[in-house]
Amino acid sequence: MKENRVLLVIRYILLIIASLVVLFPILYSLLISLETSNHVSTYPPQLWPHPFHFASYAEALQAAPLGRFLLNSFIMSAIIVCGQIVTSLLAAYAFVYLRFRGRDVMFLVFLATMMIPTEVTMIPNYMTIRALGWLDTFAGLTVPFLANAFGIFLLRQYLLQLPYELFEAAKMDGASQWRFLISVVVPLSRPILATLAVYVFLQSWNMYLWPLLTTNSTSMRTVQVGLGMLQNQDALSWNLTMAGVVIISLPTLILLFFAQKHLVKGLTAGAVKG
Amino acid sequence: MQTAVSNTTIPMPPRRRTKEVMAFLQASPFLLPALLLFTVFFFYPIVKVVYLSLYLTNSKGVAKHFVGMQQYVELFTSPDFIQSLRVTLEFVLLTVIPGVFIALLLALLLEKQIRGLSVFQTIIFSPISMSVAAVSTIGLMAFNPSVSLLNWILSKLFGIPNINWLNGSWTALLAISIVTIWMNLGFSTIVLLGALRNVSQELYDSARVDGANYLQRLCYITIPSISPTLFFVFVVSMIGSFQTFGQVNILTQGGPAGSTNLVVYSIYRNAFFNFQYGLASAQAVVLFIIVLVLTLLQFLVVERRVHYS
Numbered sequence: 109m110k111e112n113r114v115l116l117v118i119r120y121i122l123l124i125i126a127s128l129v130v131l132f133p134i135l136y137s138l139l140i141s142l143e144t145s146n147h148v149s150t151y152p153p154q155l156w157p158h159p160f161h162f163a164s165y166a167e168a169l170q171a172a173p174l175g176r177f178l179l180n181s182f183i184m185s186a187i188i189v190c191g192q193i194v195t196s197l198l199a200a201y202a203f204v205y206l207r208f209r210g211r212d213v214m215f216l217v218f219l220a221t222m223m224i225p226t227e228v229t230m231i232p233n234y235m236t237i238r239a240l241g242w243l244d245t246f247a248g249l250t251v252p253f254l255a256n257a258f259g260i261f262l263l264r265q266y267l268l269q270l271p272y273e274l275f276e277a278a279k280m281d282g283a284s285q286w287r288f289l290i291s292v293v294v295p296l297s298r299p300i301l302a303t304l305a306v307y308v309f310l311q312s313w314n315m316y317l318w319p320l321l322t323t324n325s326t327s328m329r330t331v332q333v334g335l336g337m338l339q340n341q342d343a344l345s346w347n348l349t350m351a352g353v354v355i356i357s358l359p360t361l362i363l364l365f366f367a368q369k370h371l372v373k374g375l376t377a378g379a380v381k382g
Numbered sequence: 383m384q385t386a387v388s389n390t391t392i393p394m395p396p397r398r399r400t401k402e403v404m405a406f407l408q409a410s411p412f413l414l415p416a417l418l419l420f421t422v423f424f425f426y427p428i429v430k431v432v433y434l435s436l437y438l439t440n441s442k443g444v445a446k447h448f449v450g451m452q453q454y455v456e457l458f459t460s461p462d463f464i465q466s467l468r469v470t471l472e473f474v475l476l477t478v479i480p481g482v483f484i485a486l487l488l489a490l491l492l493e494k495q496i497r498g499l500s501v502f503q504t505i506i507f508s509p510i511s512m513s514v515a516a517v518s519t520i521g522l523m524a525f526n527p528s529v530s531l532l533n534w535i536l537s538k539l540f541g542i543p544n545i546n547w548l549n550g551s552w553t554a555l556l557a558i559s560i561v562t563i564w565m566n567l568g569f570s571t572i573v574l575l576g577a578l579r580n581v582s583q584e585l586y587d588s589a590r591v592d593g594a595n596y597l598q599r600l601c602y603i604t605i606p607s608i609s610p611t612l613f614f615v616f617v618v619s620m621i622g623s624f625q626t627f628g629q630v631n632i633l634t635q636g637g638p639a640g641s642t643n644l645v646v647y648s649i650y651r652n653a654f655f656n657f658q659y660g661l662a663s664a665q666a667v668v669l670f671i672i673v674l675v676l677t678l679l680q681f682l683v684v685e686r687r688v689h690y691s
Contacts, residue, residue, distance in 0.1 A: 116496065123491050127505040130488075133520045133564060134508060136531070140523065153531040195416045202412035208405040218416065221424040223677050227625050227646045228670040231434065231653050231663055232427035235443050255419035285408065314513035316628040317646075321654065332515040336632070339519055346523050353516045360511040368504060372572055375510060 134357070141165070141350040148346045161347065168338060168351035173326060177334035178355070180246075184319075184330060185312040187250040192308050193301060196259030201289050203260070204267040205275055215264075221257045226318065234321050248322045249330070253312065259304050262377055266300040267293065306367045307374025310360055331356040428670070434663035443659040453664040463665065465640050466648045469555065473644055474623040476559040477566070482615050484563065485570030490600075492571070493578045510568035514628030521561040521633055548634055551641035558629045558642055566622060570615050577611035578604065610683070617680045621673055645669050 140148060141164050142157040169175060202208075203215050226233075233252055242248035270293075278288040294301075319330040326334075338345070338352040364371060435453055437445035457463045488506055492499065509517075524532050525547035536542040547557045585603050594602070605612070627646040630636060636643035636651065643651075645665060653662035 119491065119494065119496065123502045126488055126491055127502050130564075130567060131505050131508060133517065133524070134512070136524070137516075137520050149529060153529055153534055155531065195419065198412040199416040202409045206405065206409045206412065208409040209402055211409075214413065214417075218420065221420050223674055224424050224428055225621075225625055225670070225673050227627065227649065228431060228666045228673070229424065229427035231443070231649075231659060231666060232430035233423055234654075235430075236422065236427070251419070252423040255416040257420075260416060310511065314515075316514050316631075317650075320631070332513050335515050335519055339522060339632075346529060349519060350523065353519050357512055357516045360513070361508070364508060364511040365504065368507065371510065372507065375569055376573055376576060 134361075137350040137353045137357075141168075141347055141354050143347050145345055145347055164347040164351040165355070168348040168355065171345070171348055172334055172337040172352070174331065174334065174352060174355055176327060177329055177331040180328060181313055181330040181332070181356075182359075183246060184249045184315075185309050187246060188253045188312040189305050189308045191250065191254030192256055192259045193304060195255040196263050196304065197289075197294070197297070197301070199255075199260045200263035200267055201285075201293060203264050205285070205288075218257050218260055222261075230317065230321060237322055243322055244324050244328045246328075249319060249328075252318070256308075258377075259308065262304055262374075263297065263300060265377075266297060270296055302367070303370040303373045303377075306363060306370040310363060310371060310374075313360055431663045431666050431670075434660050435667050437660050439657075439659040441657040443653075443657075445660070449660075453661050454668075456661065457664055457668070462640065462643075463648070466643045466645055469641060469643060470624065470645045473555060473559060473562075473626065473642075474620055476555065477562045477623045478616060478619045480559075481563040481566050481619055482570055482612065485567055485574055485615065486612070488567065488571045489574035489578055490604075492575050506571055507568045509565055510572070512565065514565065515632065517561055517565050518629045518632035521557060521629070525557045525633070549638055551638055554634050554638060554642050558626075558633055561629050561633065562623065562626060566619060570619060573615055573618075574608065574611060577608040581607040613683055614680060617676055621676050624669065624672055624676075 136155075139155055139157055142160045142162065143154075143164070144157075144161045147154060147157065147161075199218065203211065237243060237248040237252070240247075242251070274292055274296075275288065278292060283291075314332065315330070316332045319333045323329050323333065326337075329337075335349075335352050335356055338349045434443070434445060436448060436450055438447040438449055438453075440446050492503055492506060524530060527533055527544050527546045530544075530547075533542075533544050537544065545553055547553045581604060585607070586599060589599050589603055625646055626644050627650065630642055630644050630647040631650070634642040636647050646669070649662045649665045649669070652658045652665065
């Protein structure tokens with residue numbers, strides 16, 4: 109018994125140390141963001157801000173149009189989330205409830221897209237977007253991501269678990285496919301749709317390479333790319349830069365706190381993609 | 383189910399064919415949106431990237447002159463690409479092995495259901511919510527010698543003189559690796575934790591009866607039981623490391639002297655700064671093959687595991 113308690117204490121101590129180490133970069137950026145520029149540039153570095161200098165945030169918002177970047181990121185992520193929910197739901201529905209020739213082959217073809225990393229296709233995709241005249245537009249930012257095999261796969265797995273009798277009953281009642289989809293499947297799929305939405309929002313919000321390639325004007329930049337505008341300022345403005353880091357990380361950190369279950373589920377199911 | 387062969391040799395009875403056409407027409411509005419997007423943004427670009435890799439292009443990326451495999455030959459004889467591949471491999475080793483090891487330790491700490499676990503869990507998972515831009519920007523400050531808290535700690539604790547991380551070739555790669563390991567910790571820990579919680583409790587109980595200590599249980603029960611997941615996390619981390627871009631772009635721009643010029647960054651530079659789309663496409667094809675082999679390896683092993691059980 110006594111030995112067990114000692115082990116438990118050791119486990120707690122190790123957990124506290126591990127948590128502090130893992131959390132440190134986030135805490136560090138938060139603390140630096142609350143310092144004054146003069147305070148930041150002293151050596152040895154001082155970690156605790158005194159007094160707390162909230163003005164860094166106002167200054168950061170002035171130094172770069174972070175408000176506009178935030179708006180762009182929100183619009184972009186919202187479009188991608190909605191698009192993926194619609195395309196995934198439709199395709200998953202067909203794979204579960206409709207019988208047609210070549211269904212299994214088609215499903216494999218869809219799954220095969222998971223093996224194609226975006227870094228490999230970025231050159232032709234950039235050219236396609238440019239040819240369509242979509243550089244620097246929300247269309248260019250979002251359309252390539254409106255369908256994803258992961259969402260289809262996730263929803264298909266879920267729909268397969270629903271009782272098939274529901275479908276037969278609806279058919280007996282003479283309900284059309286669309287009616288069954290909207291009034292039965294969608295309400296029943298709410299939990300998995302939430303998981304997909306949270307997961308896709310995180311992925312889109314944190315996207316870096318594609319927005320960097322396809323946006324040029326300040327008014328179309330997303331937060332992830334726009335953050336760079338803060339670090340190119342003069343060397344003494346680390347507090348502004350870190351305020352920017354905190355601002356752009358806040359939406360996804362909030363998501364982690366309130367929707368951790370969904371996020372974890374999405375990530376572990378999405379692990380297949382790598 | 384009818385095979386394709388019988389379909390072409392024996393014509394189907396008309397009623398059946400109409401039924402099939404109807405079924406197909408009914409399914410198409412459900413499938414077309416995704417199929418169209420996949421065709422335009424996944425399948426066409428894969429074909430296009432292979433095509434471009436066989437051509438010299440103009441500065442707009444239009445294929446002008448067929449050169450066959452020449453650009454591949456050029457790549458594998460070019461010291462820059464060899465260096466880029468070597469650096470990428472070093473980076474993969476530097477990130478994957480310590481990353482998975484640390485994640486395993488964290489997962490072992492989180493395994494036991496104790497009071498306050500959810501708080502620790504949220505904290506240790508928190509890196510999953512952070513973007514590459516945010517994390518790399520924090521890194522930019524952490525590795526800047528004039529404000530680096532990290533250097534200060536290293537000098538106080540170990541007497542290490544002030545390191546100019548991003549200006550030294552191997553310290554720059556190390557800095558990028560540290561940032562990457564931290565970023566991926568949350569994900570690997572989540573997956574490994576899931577596996578740990580699925581290990582049969584009976585195995586542990588019988589081992590305890592036999593008097594096995596913690597370390598023995600870890601080596602003979604835990605690790606073998608979660609080995610498929612461990613392998614999975616290894617492969618996924620490897621694929622992720624091969625796809626690294628943001629850290630390089632923000633922290634080092636490939637420097638100093640190409641020592642952090644990871645493959646994706648190199649593709650980006652060649653295509654969008656040097657306008658050598660053909661050469662960059664050849665690099666992208668090489669990257670694709672690497673990722674494909676790793677993915678297939680993963681599938682094969684998972685397949686085998688399924689057959690075993």
